[in-house]
Amino acid sequence: MNLTRLFAIVLKELRQLRRDRLTFAMILGIPTLQLLLFGFAINLDIRGIDAAAVDQAQTARSREALATMAATGVIALHGQADSPAQLQEWIRQGRISLGIVIPADFERRVETRDAPALQVMVDGSDQSVQAAARQLATMPLAGVAASYQSVEVVNFYNPERRAPVNTVPGLIGVILTMTLVMFTGMALVRERERGNLEMLIATPVSPWELTLGKVLPFVGIGLVQVTVVLLLGKLVFAVPIRGHLLEVYTAALLFILANLALGILISTLAKTQFQSMQLAFFTFLPQILLSGFMFPYAGMPKAAQWLAEILPMTHFIRLIRAIMLRGAGLQDMPNDLLALGVIAAVLLIVSTRRIRKKLD
Structure with a gap:
């Protein structure tokens, strides 16, 4: 082995890397940004879960019980409902994730200990909320022996607590993001590397025609992927589809368009297919980690939650779980539907517009 020749090759690669500013920036920027972002954002401690209560007892002890639960910071009470049925409806609509029901005979139950003193309704479509409910259930009431099981947890939409029920709907978003962003991210780059972009510039094709021409074939691919995941989820994992299929595909279509547009944007920024893959991976990680798919959204600091709100997967995860698992409709989730659109x-x-600049 000739060390001189080896050193010359290494030096050549380093010089080429220095001239490739985007790759050089990603080598330093990706680990730095992701470490800072995820180091602060990923937090398994669940805090501030949206909750509401029904206090049918209206006694000093019942109010103290609610105050004690709120003081833990695990839940954030957003008012009182008129009945347990209204709490359940709010959970179905996604307005709250946890409901607390204090019955009219709350004082008698506490004294006799013949039944749980209060009930916690849980949105079982989110595993992090289930964990928070179990945490609240272990909390003793003031003035009551710790051995008394004072809190009853009622798990809606996933009473068996099966993990696939929670993960399969979210996997639709993960699979679509991972495949579609990467496929379209390399679309224009591949045309440029093959010399086809110059031929497109010579034609009267408009930027919108070029964008739609690149996007539309992958829309069909994305819908096929959604169908495959739904079928396998139903047949293999017995994941229910309680809402309307049309609404499932409507939410998926919006999400597919968002991912394809993001991929096209990446293809206008990258100079090589390798760079487009790097950028696609860079956008993929925040979506999977901050969307609530893997880690509880309620446990993130406010800055991370604000960032999650501009990611399409955050809103799609909420929509697809609401439709498939809770039987909610798109009209029940207008904010997430509008945000995704x-x-x-x-x-x-x-x-x-980026494509227009390339064509010009």
């Missing part, structure tokens, strides 16, 4: 539209507009 706005994100898709903004990404399409920005990516189309």
Whole structure:
């Protein structure tokens, strides 16, 4: 082995890397940003879960019980409902994730200890909320022996606490993000590397026509992937689809468009297919880690939650779990539906303008 020749090759690669500013920036920027972001954002301690209560007893001890639960910081009480049925409806709509029911005979139950003193309703479509409910259930009431099981947990939508019921709907978002962003991210780059982009510039094709022409074939691919996951989830894991299939595909279509537009945007930024893969991976990690798919959204600091709100997967996870597991409709989740639509539209507009610059 000739060390001189080896050193010359190494030096050549380092010089080439220095000239490739985007790759050089990603080598330093990706680990730095991800360490800072995820080091602060990923937190398994669940805090501030949206909750409401029904206090049918209206006694000093019942109010103290609610105050004690709120003081833990695990839940954030957002008012009182009129009945347990209204609490359940709010859970179905996604307005709250946890409901507390204090019965009218609360004082008698505490004194006789013949039944749980109060009930906690849980949105079983989110495993982190289930964990928070179990944490609250172990909390003794003031003035009551710790051995008394004072809290009864009622798990809606996933009473068996099966993990696939929670993970399979979210996996639709993960699979679509991982495949579609990467496929479209390499679309324009591949055309440029093969010399086809110059031929497209010579044609009267408009930026919108080029964008839609690149996006539309993958829309069909994305819908096929959704169908495959739904079928396998139903047949293999017995994951229910309680809502309307049309609404499932409507939410998925918006999410597919957002991912494809993001991929096209990446393809206008990258110079090589390797760079486009790096950028796609860089956008993939925040979506899977901050969307609530793997780690509880309620445990994140506010800055991380604000960042999660601009990620399409955050809103899709909420929509798909609400429709499939809780039987909610799109009309029950207007904010997430609107946010997903706005994100898709903004990404399409920005990516189309970037393509116009390439064509010009």
